């Protein structure tokens with residue numbers, strides 16, 4: 001299938017005001033009120049990357065993967081129909097609020113609403129972050145990644161790899177089973193973790209500047225119970241990151257310097273554990289936390305280090321910010 005990037009992320013919320021405060025004050029995204037209890041959060045030159053809809057059900061509502069054009073969307077729809085995946089065409093109202101030219105949606109085996117779309121409209125106005133930060137690393141890499149927890153790991157893995165055609169990057173077997181999949185050069189745009197229940201685990205956004213993640217960590221540390229996973233570095237995508245609790249009941253990972261991979265030469269493989277160092281996970285049960293710590297301790301004992309892939313802020317015009325520095 002011709003999926004090219006994770007394009008947008010939809011949230012249902014009974015606390016839209018909290019999301020506005022969180023998106024603007026904490027994450028530094030640009031909030032845009034769309035009326036009728038709907039809020040867009042911008043990360044770049046697209047009209048939005050996050051959409052919050054007023055709802056009595058709090059949490060992830062959907063995520064949208066982009067395909068190249070209308071023909072690619074029709075090809076994808078035909079392939080899903082052949083695989084007996086029940087498809088629904090996006091309504092005009094749904095496509096309008098998402099600012100896309102075409103959309104279809106379906107439920108994955110766990111019931112998560114997955115959307116495929118094409119033709120995302122750029123915003124009429126330039127992106128202005130809510131705080132003087134160096135913006136987000138998006139572009140053709142997409143908005144970041146989403147991670148799903150499932151109690152039916154095999155079925156979910158098969159669906160994303162075989163039915164949707166996502167490519168396996170690598171996998172872990174401890175302290176939980178996890179499969180990391182890519183659709184472009186970003187190491188993973190979607191991952192599946194095995195756990196006790198079906199739930200939305202986290203969404204990740206990547207900052208252009210290390211110092212912005214550091215300052216965000218300063219902010220998070222002084223808020224009671226904000227940090228859910230401490231600062232650390234992932235063993236597979238090499239992302240330096242920490243995780244925070246959101247008003248939606250799931251976590252957001254905020255990171256820097258994620259690794260890019262070359263699909264032509266990349267070989268899927270097992271990774272020794274989820275993190276090189278750090279990432280103390282408050283969401284894990286005590287046994288699994290001990291196992292995670294043992295894995296990072298073992299990596300330290302072996303002296304495992306990974307290279308940093310640092311890029312200039314890609315395509316982000318810093319000139320509007322410079323007077324503030």
Ligand SMILES: [Fe+2]
Nearest residue numbers: 145147204253
């Ligand atoms: Fe992540």
